[in-house]
Structures are given as structure tokens and as C-alpha cells.
Amino acid sequence: MKVKGFLKDVGGASRVTKRRQNNFDQASAKPAPYDPIGAVAKALHPGFLDLKVEAIKVASPTSKTIVFSAPHLPYFQAGQFLSLRLKIGDSLVSRPYSICSAPYETRGDHPIVAITVRLPKQDGFVAEYLYHQVQVGDVIEGEVGLGEFHYDPIRDAKHVVALAGGSGITPFLSMAKEIANGKLDFDLTILFGSVDEKDIILREELEACVCDKVHVVHVLSGQNPGWKGETGFLSAELIAKYSARDTTYFVCGPQVMYEFLAGELKKLNVPRRRIRFEVFGSPRDVTKLQGYPVDMADKVFNLTVCQGRLETVIPAKANEPLAVALERAGMKIHTACRSGACGFCRVKVLSGNCYVPPNGDGRRAADIEFGYVHSCVAYPLSDVRIKVNIPSD
Ligand SMILES: Cc1cc2nc3c(=O)[nH]c(=O)nc-3n(C[C@H](O)[C@H](O)[C@H](O)COP(=O)(O)OP(=O)(O)OC[C@H]3O[C@@H](n4cnc5c(N)ncnc54)[C@H](O)[C@@H]3O)c2cc1C
Ligand code: FES
Structure with a gap:
């Protein structure tokens, strides 16, 4: 911005204000008949939609695929996720799930979008609900097409x-589905690590996509007598066996896998620009992370939530993010990645202290300076007062 001097700037600003006021005065009271740019934006980003559960299928002994339909579904890129918002008891919670159906399935006469939910071994909340309670015909609010984990021909190698x-x-x-249907063009080799053969998730659906551009290699780490395929973990040696000279690596799985794979890819001297990690959610146990204060885990603080003129005080556990405290209290907070990356859940801290995990801090420098946190990865270390925008829907 060019600074011309106090009088010129203030004078200029008042001229602009006057011109805008004139424009408002002369404008028609009728809304514009059609706004093509607004219409495209609305079609691509319709916000939360009512998703109707169309079918529920077994995807493995501990996971289910939930197929949703809606009269209109926005376009998304293969690899992106959707965010579900549910009322469970008094809590108003949301969770991200990668979309396992293909973008082409959102088009045509019967648009669908599907996710596969795995039952966690312990401490499940939303996953338990989706796995055990949700029935065909239920309607769940969802936001479709979020995240950056998708193929980009300009950025990524032809072989993935x-x-x-x-x-x-x-x-x-x-x-794989999108490629097999000729709607996406790159070579995809999937190295899929599971423990036991019987637990392989979505095995039939994956096999159905195998073609000259899609290869699926199952790698089993458990004892599986009679298994003739690859065994062990996704080691550097195994990765090298299936890589081309120029390959982009996409990584998605449980949190423990990321550190291991980062090490294996380093052994192969893969440049960082050729590695894409999907975000993996908030940490399993924040108290074990670097810099988290000792003796804090069992504490419960007061969280004062300021929304406009309304102030509400709710309890906030030190070992749970602020977003979970809001959700437990049945308060609306817009979240998407729940990993600290996207900023949808951003709130301003007016007073008090929070712990933000060092490798989950996706805030911009200006946000850090002006006291904002991403509430899905901000843990209270004292009584905290926050300002929250009231979601529009
Ligand atoms: C980008 C992305 C994609 C994902 N894709 C998939 C996928 O395809 N398939 C899949 O199975 N999973 C996926 N996940 C994980 C998924 O989002 C959930 O984390 C997972 O289903 C487990 O959810 P959960 O609520 O059972 O457990 P968690 O997400 O671990 O949440 C448990 C936490 O819920 C909170 N909680 C407990 N009780 C309450 C209450 N009463 N009110 C409010 N909060 C409470 C507590 O803090 C507890 O620790 C994905 C995650 C990310 C980030
Ligand atoms: S929901 Fe993405 S940063 Fe919190």
C-alpha cells in the first residue's frame, strides 16, 4: 500500500466512502437475478449437506462402509475427506473421514459418497456410534471435499x-476407482500393510480396480500360514522394489506408521517434495508429547466461551483439546481436519494458556502473534477465555 500522507489518505478514504454510499443509494432493491460466479462457488462448496444413509456394507471384520446419498453432491478430488457432524447424547461432535468412493460416483442420476469406518481397539466415541448405531435411512450432516491429499499432475510424478x-x-x-474408470491418469501402486489376511479392509473393492495402471500389493505383518505374498512392514527395501525412477509417495495410516515411513523414505533419499503425508488427527495421548507439562493430565479448567455478547463457562480437561470441551458442552464449533492444519476451528484466546503440540501447529505467523489457536489441537493449561465465531449454519 502506498502511504501518501495523513490528509490525502483520510481525504481519499472519505471520497471512497461517499462514492460507495452513492452506489448503495442508486442500487436497485431487487436482488441480482443470477450471479454465475456465486452459483459456481455454491455448487462447489455448498457447506453442510444432509447425507442420507443409503447402504451399510461390511468392509472387514472390524470395519463398515457407509454409503450416503444426496440430491446434489459437490465435486471432490480422489483422496479428499468429508467431515460428519453428529449429535451424540448431549455432545455435538464432528469427525473427518476419507472418502472411499470415487468422484465419478457423485455424478449421474444417483449421486453417492461413501466412507469406511474402522472400529478402534479402545476409546472409540464417534467410530463406535457410526459402527453400532447408524442405520440405513438415517440422515447425517456432512461437508464433502476437504483436504489437500490428492494427486496433482503439476506437482506429483506420473508414478505414485x-x-x-x-x-x-x-x-x-x-x-484407484477413478483411475480404473478412466477419469484420472497416473500409475498407482498401493502397498497396503495389514496384520492378518482376514482383516484386510476393502479387499474385494481394491481387487476390482486392478488394471494396467492400478496395482495392489498386500503386505502382512502377522503370522499367516500359507500366505504367498509380501510379509513384514513397509520397509525401504520393499518400497524400492515397487518404485519407478521418479515416484511420488502418498502416506496414509495410523499415527505410529508415519515416523517409521519417514525414516524408511529417508534411507531411499527421497526428496521431501516427493512425499505427501495425509494429516492424522489430534494426538492419541497429548501428555506424552514433547513440552507437555508434567502433572497436568488430570486437571480440569474453566473455559469461558465468548460468542458475541454471550458468555458461557464450561469445563475443559487439560488432556483434551478446546474443541472437544466445546463439543462435550453441545456448542457448535466448525472443524474439518482435526489435526491443526486447516484452521476451520480457529478461536482467539483472550486470556489463559494453552499447549499446542509442536508438530501439529499449522497456524500462520500472524495468528500466533495475535493469540489465535486451532482449537482441535490446543489443550488448556489454566482457566482460559476464548472468543468463538458463531457458525452461520
Ligand atoms: C483426514 C482424516 C481422515 C480419516 N479417515 C478415516 C477413515 O477413512 N476411516 C476411519 O475409520 N477413520 C478415519 N479417520 C479417523 C476418524 O476421524 C476418527 O478419529 C476415528 O473414527 C475415531 O473416532 P472416535 O471418536 O471413535 O475416536 P477419536 O477421534 O480418537 O476421539 C476420541 C475422543 O473423543 C472425545 N470424546 C469422548 N467422549 C466424548 C463426548 N461425550 N463428547 C465429545 N467428545 C468426546 C475424547 O476426547 C476422546 O479422546 C480419519 C482422520 C483424519 C484426520
Ligand atoms: S479442524 Fe483443521 S485445524 Fe482444527
Whole structure:
């Protein structure tokens, strides 16, 4: 911005204000008949939609695929996720799920979008609800087409090796389906790590996509007598066996897998620009992270939530993010990635202290300076007072 001097700037600003006021006065009271740019934006980003559960299918002994339909579904890129918002008891919660159906399935006469939910071994909340309670015919609010985990021909190599573990296979099934249907063009080799053969998630759907551009290699780490395929973990040696000279690696799976795979890819001297990690949610146990204060885990603080003129005081556990405290209290907070990356859940801290995990801090420098946190990864270390925007829907 060019600074011309106090009088010129203030004078200029008042002229602009006057001109805008004139424009308002002369404008028609009738709304514009059609706004093409607004219409495209609305079609691509319709916000939360009512998603009707169309079918529920078994995807493995501990996971289910939930197929949703809606009269209109926005376009998304294979690999992106959707965010579901549910009322469970008194809590108003949301969770991200990678979309396992293909973008082409959102078009045509019967648009659908699907996710596969795996039952966690312990401490499940939303996953338990989706797995055990949700029925065909239920309607759940969802926002479709979020995240950056998708193929980009300008950025990524023509050959992609997908490194998947457990429910981390879902974005790759979406990519495989889209490629097999001729709607996306790159070579995809999926190295899919599971423990036992019987637990392989979405095996039939994956096999159905195998073609000259899609290869699926199952790698089993458990004892599986009679298994003739690859065994062990997704080691550097195995990754090298299935890589081309120039390969982009997409990684999606449980949190423990990321550190291991980062090490294996380093052994292969893969440049960082050729590695794409999907975000993996908030930390399993924040108290074990670097810099988290000792003796804090069991504390419960007062969280004062300021929304406009309304102030509400709710309890906030030190070992849970602020977003969870809001959700437990049944308060609306817009979240998407729940990993600290996207900023949808951003709130301003007016007073008090929070812990933000060092590798989950996706805030811009200006946000850090002006006291904003991403509430999905901000843990209270004292009584805290926050300002929250009231979501529009
Ligand atoms: C980008 C992305 C894609 C994902 N894709 C998939 C996928 O394809 N398939 C899949 O299975 N999973 C996927 N996940 C994980 C998924 O979002 C959930 O984390 C997972 O289903 C487990 O949810 P959960 O609520 O059971 O457990 P968690 O997400 O671990 O949440 C448990 C936490 O819920 C909170 N809680 C407990 N009780 C309450 C209450 N009463 N009110 C409010 N909060 C409470 C507590 O803090 C507890 O620790 C994905 C995650 C990300 C980030
Ligand atoms: S929901 Fe994405 S940063 Fe919190």
C-alpha cells in the first residue's frame, strides 16, 4: 500500500466512502437475478449437506462402509475427506473421514459418497456410534471435499506409490476407482500393510480396480500360514522394489506408521517434495508429547466461551483439546481436519494458556502473534477465555 500522507489518505478514504454510499443509494432493491460466479462457488462448496444413509456394507471384520446419498453432491478430488457432524447424547461432535468412493460416483442420476469406518481397539466415541448405531435411512450432516491429499499432475510424478495402513487405505481406493474408470491418469501402486489376511479392509473393492495402471500389493505383518505374498512392514527395501525412477509417495495410516515411513523414505533419499503425508488427527495421548507439562493430565479448567455478547463457562480437561470441551458442552464449533492444519476451528484466546503440540501447529505467523489457536489441537493449561465465531449454519 502506498502511504501518501495523513490528509490525502483520510481525504481519499472519505471520497471512497461517499462514492460507495452513492452506489448503495442508486442500487436497485431487487436482488441480482443470477450471479454465475456465486452459483459456481455454491455448487462447489455448498457447506453442510444432509447425507442420507443409503447402504451399510461390511468392509472387514472390524470395519463398515457407509454409503450416503444426496440430491446434489459437490465435486471432490480422489483422496479428499468429508467431515460428519453428529449429535451424540448431549455432545455435538464432528469427525473427518476419507472418502472411499470415487468422484465419478457423485455424478449421474444417483449421486453417492461413501466412507469406511474402522472400529478402534479402545476409546472409540464417534467410530463406535457410526459402527453400532447408524442405520440405513438415517440422515447425517456432512461437508464433502476437504483436504489437500490428492494427486496433482503439476506437482506429483506420473508414478505414485501409496503407502497405506489399516483404514488409511480409503483415499487410495477412491483414487484407484477413478483411475480404473478412466477419469484420472497416473500409475498407482498401493502397498497396503495389514496384520492378518482376514482383516484386510476393502479387499474385494481394491481387487476390482486392478488394471494396467492400478496395482495392489498386500503386505502382512502377522503370522499367516500359507500366505504367498509380501510379509513384514513397509520397509525401504520393499518400497524400492515397487518404485519407478521418479515416484511420488502418498502416506496414509495410523499415527505410529508415519515416523517409521519417514525414516524408511529417508534411507531411499527421497526428496521431501516427493512425499505427501495425509494429516492424522489430534494426538492419541497429548501428555506424552514433547513440552507437555508434567502433572497436568488430570486437571480440569474453566473455559469461558465468548460468542458475541454471550458468555458461557464450561469445563475443559487439560488432556483434551478446546474443541472437544466445546463439543462435550453441545456448542457448535466448525472443524474439518482435526489435526491443526486447516484452521476451520480457529478461536482467539483472550486470556489463559494453552499447549499446542509442536508438530501439529499449522497456524500462520500472524495468528500466533495475535493469540489465535486451532482449537482441535490446543489443550488448556489454566482457566482460559476464548472468543468463538458463531457458525452461520
Ligand atoms: C483426514 C482424516 C481422515 C480419516 N479417515 C478415516 C477413515 O477413512 N476411516 C476411519 O475409520 N477413520 C478415519 N479417520 C479417523 C476418524 O476421524 C476418527 O478419529 C476415528 O473414527 C475415531 O473416532 P472416535 O471418536 O471413535 O475416536 P477419536 O477421534 O480418537 O476421539 C476420541 C475422543 O473423543 C472425545 N470424546 C469422548 N467422549 C466424548 C463426548 N461425550 N463428547 C465429545 N467428545 C468426546 C475424547 O476426547 C476422546 O479422546 C480419519 C482422520 C483424519 C484426520
Ligand atoms: S479442524 Fe483443521 S485445524 Fe482444527
